[in-house]
Amino acid sequence: MLQSEQIKEAAAYIAARTTVQPEVGLIMGSGLGILGDYITDAVTIDYADIPHFPLSTVEGHAGELMIGKLASRPVVLMRGRFHMYEGYGPELTAFPVRVMKAIGVNKLLVTNAAGGINTSYEPGDLMLISDHINLTGRNPLIGPNLEEWGPRFPDMSEGYSRRMRQLAAETAEAQGFSLSEGVYVGVLGPSYETPAEIRMMRTMGADAVGMSTVAEVIAARHCGIEVLGISCISNMASGILDQPLSHEEVMETTERVKSRFLGLVNAVVPLL
């Protein structure tokens, strides 16, 4: 079955289960799916029940879609996302983004945990993604182009909306903290980077590194969705500190900054 048919079936399944027409899509990184607790009038649908939807396998990620209102804005939240290191092809990591588009979403907020490459960052900082470098060597748009979704060669000169970054920066200031802005480099994982790779990425102009987001954002831009991306700097990247990296540290930092992160998201979503 063509992916366009699968998207339509998944979208029809979801649309039949809610009267809310979501405008903003939310993809939350590790440990941040708890945003769902703030969603009112929520309908929750297991990924397993949605036709053609992949299933998430990594610790710290659930696997359900929530549709409802966040601060009165109609939203759809992905609790748990798909990473290429789980074995999914890039087209599958992009699938939920296209399903979101098919149910009416035209704005997307993506968040993630990332390793800080920029040495002025500290674990716990929040970084607005100004641009990305795709080092995964994969692209969700490889294959026949779905013309009804977007052009063969989509523009990526403003992958991350300037307008939305401004809104997020102002919102953070109003809440008493500032957001740094930087370039996110997306890698495949699942092994963390080597110190030599991190030095290379810094030379390239990257400020933070992570294993998600780039495929989702490429798929979103292809179909004309405006994107805001925010990284939680969960650890300093490999080789910066004299200590090994661990998923536990990533989860601990996310837990520590969760309330500030969720406060920002709650305040910014109605403005997008």
Ligand code: HPA
């Ligand atoms: N590298 C890659 N992905 C990550 C990191 C990291 O240091 N921290 C959180 N996600």
